[in-house]
Amino acid sequence: MRRLSPRFVLAAALAVALAAAGCTPSKEDGAFRPGSADLGDPYVPGHGNGGYDVGHYALDVRYDPASDRLTGRATLTATATQGLSRFNLDLAGLTVDRVVVDGAPAEHRRAGDELVVTPPRGLPRGARFTVEVAYGGVPAPVTDGALGSGGFLHTDDGAIALGQPDSAATWFPVNDHPSDKATYDIAVTVPDGLAALSNGAPGERRSDGGWTTWRWSERSPMASYLTTLVIGDYRVTTGTHAGRPIVTAVPSNEPADGPAATSLARTGEIADFLAGRFGPYPFEAYGGIAVTDERIGYALETQSRPVYGPGFFLGGRPNPSVVAHELAHQWFGDSVSLSRWSDIWLNEGFATYAEWLWEEHDGGRTAQRAFEAQYAATDWSQPSIDPGREAMFGTAVYKRGALAVHALRRAVGDDAFFRILREWTAQRRDGNGTTDDLVALAERVAGRQLRPFLDAWLVGGSAPALP
Template structure:
């Protein structure tokens, strides 16, 4: 599914009410899910969001969050009712200025009935006032709101928004964001994009963040706590903001030795993927007990456990590669996850070669040889792994093998043109695996359907290409392990899935 592109400011300019017969305006209820087969109740039907404005207050001591979300959208059908994905307690909803009826239902549905039905193609402003204790809420038996000793973090995949703002929670509906958060003095609030301003009053400090490029809901992040914040600019001119909890303990040095190389890595990745697509970069390491990292747009989330065994720039490369593959160009549906993870993993292989710790060929040969034909690794189909295997290691490693196979098939010139051209082709939009195959065929001039089917969709170990058969036909115990492998392997739990 591709979201319709809405030019910046188009909704604000479209203030004219549509004059249509009442019968046509009565509409029907928007679907409680956007239509993704992996997660049928994620996202919602009937509208397309262009902007989220979140004005929040958070009390770390009690985990109380209160705020107002103003959502700008446009209907894609006539609506008598529509849903948002949300969990906290709602006190008031307004649609186009008028109070609307609402109720919470299911695991995460906020059902809204506007006073006046909405016509198809109409601009809509939805205001939701809410409050609650996010850590006290769960859906499907889990939470993605992570308490820390001095605050909390919202960062998870494929869902995280429900615990802190109402949304159309699916990557196919991207929007821009303003996130304003008031926290007690001495505590900081981090979010995506650039910090526009801060202000202090009566023991509270308000942080105003802006993400001015389209962003998927699961890529929106909020972190509150006591951080040491560093700022700088990469040689290529990208502003960098990094943050570290002040109580990271033994992991502090390794975390900083890794994340502080963000600017360098962004510039290096730009050589492979094209200009960095956003106005800032960076990462943060809060004192959480989770084990994963996540490519939250412009402000990557890293668990301190990613650095428990020492510095690891490989995980930084992985998450920053997602800024192009996953954040700039987002998946059309969750089955397209290979576009995110296969290329982020391959970026780690490129970094290994850059660091002189194993070439992409050596890594591909090692991964291929390390999994015998009867290994369950080969039964996972990276091109459509299913929700139970969406973050299986095969999506990463077999996914990267598929990228190497593409490189072998089209040659380096076409391959690197594809790597750099894809983010430009679908900048700030959404695309599927099928879209990527068609693009790769167009750039390379070669038919690739059989290759994609073999490496991404068949539940069996592909045969080794003839040119590589001698190097990969070794027993797994005889395969030569590249020096970078342990660091790459340490990122195997890089996502929560």
């Protein structure tokens, strides 16, 4: 829960008093100014918006694969972090029919992939407000040079909305940056016979007039790029694990003992193993979705329900390693999210290290052997921290990041190391963090200075000495 500061409460009370006296400030009043149209993260120029913080998204979308048309209604509940005369939402390529702010029609216009909203009166700092947006059109994918195709992809039997760092704004209006996390209720209406999968716990499913509405709720704050929508002909398996719902899905033509289904069936087991190292599983649902579209050349840690591209299950053999990687992200990246994309090693380095831990647990090589092999193969000229947008999914982020994690373990010992991990995931659960935050925690737990040591492993230009 985010508590409003006394200054926020005072500002809101003042606005109420002025309104009661017939003196509601207009949007031109000097106390109000436009929210920024860009949060200034150089890895995602034009993404994110300033002046407000979203607490909740209620999304109600309808998708017809035959026409590739999506219609939607998004209701955002937010808090103004400054006096707002207008504000922006990220929305790519769709047509906006109507915008309502606090029950009153609001002016709106498009500026590229920005939806610019001017409410009928200024929003005082600290005020909680709602925005309703009715929109529709044919969603379009985005092509990111670092990762490949993403966004909203029309498929042979439905659609997939997926991608990092871009995807959410292709199917709903959003403050599209991980620094502004929110909870979600998602209702998806599709033709009968198709599955419509998303994040969080499943809700009641209803059919009417040839259409079925699937409902999902993610009650833990979620970064926007971690949302997903997978529509198509899937075999959906629903059950419980550790008292929580677990929902997995594979294409209907995938055999029940095929590599994707077999790998996803280990989700609960792998999550339990990781919980023993990282602390309690942070969400109220488990799951995974395997897709067949070859444009999805990656797996993504979409919150509570990772999505796996087809390349991970070739050759007819299960691949629990990728499941371990994406499930580790539920702690590192999802529950504790980035404040800025230049720190993406905090996501990928720990998830790669989780693969090493799982391999050792599952009867393979030890984490130490994996460390030694990767140490010998590493290009130390490439940094893990701030690698540049084009290298944000590069080997230095994943593999060198994992080397730094294991080096920290060797330097401080297992007791301190796993305490650092568990305190990180507990203290920053549902929030965000930076490399500086992690270093400060590690130094406090270990009782020694660690910044020069970690700098050598993460950004130094030559191979560091082995601890």
